[in-house]
Amino acid sequence: MGDKSKLEQNQEEQPISLLSRSLITGFVGGVFWGIVGLFAYYFNFSEVAPKTYLLRSWLDAGWTDRWLGDVVSLIALGVISVIVAFIYYIIFKKINSIWMGVAYGALLWGIVFYVLQPIFPNVGPITGMGEYTIVSTICLFILYGTFVGYSISYDYEDTLAKNTQEDRKTQTTKA
């Protein structure tokens, strides 16, 4: 053990907590998959982009339809995604399976496209959307859900395993 302290291990830099790591994952996930969604919108795979929901529903200013609108909506998406990650963290973090993430993504899609649909005045009901849009957004949400969900669950499991290992180590050194 004396050897280790010489190497300055465990002395500086408290590692970031599991919760904040999860929230960072949420933010990055939101921005990254938002960019993918933007591409899908640009190439007409989907009729809706992040900004369709987050800006165009309320604002009609010129900039919202240009690149600035995309950037602002991506950041907003990141922030919302932090909340999404937090909800996953609270409810599902103990289920360490990639399928939980997939299901979470599908659930989110259902919420956004069915439950929340009325609050976005400029987005028509799901029945009015093209099939391309439906398929591409489902795929996108599934990947996004997997990204957020699986990352948090895995991290939780990994941290748990690491902690028990360290506990065992300290116990053996005490004995």
Add this chain to the structure above:
Amino acid sequence: MLRRKKTKSTAISPTIQENKAYMQERVGLDVSFDVGSRELTVLKKKIHLYYLTGLCDSAIIVELMEKLIEINDHESNSKKLPEILENRLVHQQVNAIESMDEAVDQMLSGLIIVFVDGEKQAFVVDVRSYPGRSPEEPDTEHVVRGSRDGYTENIIENTALTRRRIRDERLRHEMLKVGERSKTDVCLSYVSDIADDGLVQLIKEEIESIEIDGIAMADKTLDEFLVQRGWNPFPFVRYTERPDVAANHLLEGHVLIIVDTSPSVIILPTTYFHHLQHAEEFRQAPAIGTFIRWTRFLAILASMFLLPLWLLFTMEPSLLPQPLSFIGPNDEGNIPIVIQLILADLGIEFLRMAAIHTPTPLATSMGLIAAVLIGEIAIQVGMLSPEAILYIAISAIGTYVTPSYELSVANRLVRIILLIVTGLFGIYGFLIGVTIYFLFLASLKSLKTPYLWPFLPFNAKAFLHILIRIPVPLSNSRPSIVHPKNNYSQPSKKKGL
């Protein structure tokens, strides 16, 4: 198998003729020409030497024999012969053994065995000299600057090349044997206070549980036993032939497996992103290294998704935004685009395979045939459209940019599958195909390590290291995926610099 080995264990007989009979029966002395023996008489006692002709250094053996015969001139106490003998075997590696099995094993690996009449033990002298080449720069991992040595087929040299770079007393080279018949040496290398004990233990158990007659294909066979991936085409281990890459991974907390007779060393555990790295970017300035990396990512993405995407756009031009509407063939040709792409992709595969087998003098003419005949004439005849050739060429080059050969082949398979599903189901095939591909990759695990880590499951710090080649003075922690026992490679105080 293991039980049989134990029952066979025979002690060395004091009667030297019995040992000879054993050698004749078991190893085929006098039948196999490469098993040699020599009889000497020292102090009126018979001494037998056994060796394998091809694997030992004759010069040393001759010198040893000279010393043995000189005993007759200088010594007289024949009762003390074993002690005298051990003293006179002038070599740093002399061992006494007591069982015939060990004697046979050692002899077959190129050591000489010295039996003495009337003694229950024999001496083993390490005079091995294996046929092999000296370290050369590996073909697949060139760098512009940096060390030019590479691993060879000799496991001892390989461990030495690693040790040259890490003189740490905590570097462990554990020797294991695999193969009931081939008895191949397998070396497990790790730095004992960095590498995760659980991982080392797991790998060791996996290797020890292998029961096979021989692993002539060395590292590849071992890889199949270790990570048990069945039909999955993606590479689960990273191979390297560069000692500097290997040493770097050891310091990160990875475990190396060196298999005798193979110059490729296995790095464990490995994720998808390990296959996208190359020593070259670490030899350049961090900014350049980052640039190289991004270019490579782009090329690899293109190698997988460009062709299916283009196919999709030719099938449904309405998907293209206004500024890009020029994309898509003006003249579709006589064959459906899907078929054109798949045919051309297979054609490139033909070329690649041909290039591996073709002797160098013929390679030029092969290139000519490929470029001129197939490319030009295919367009003239109306088989392929020019634009198809452009995209096929880009994605083929993207495939060659992939640093890991194994990954590039797997990606090619993905590309062909995506082409087929896109051709059959259009945009749905493409979207669902890509989604399933990602989920499939994310669900893979090799040695308990998620394959897409650090992207999925996401780890911000590690992912930053993938995206950007961080300057070495600033990257002070080891990757968490190997669960290092010691997290820091340098004091983090330095970080302020």
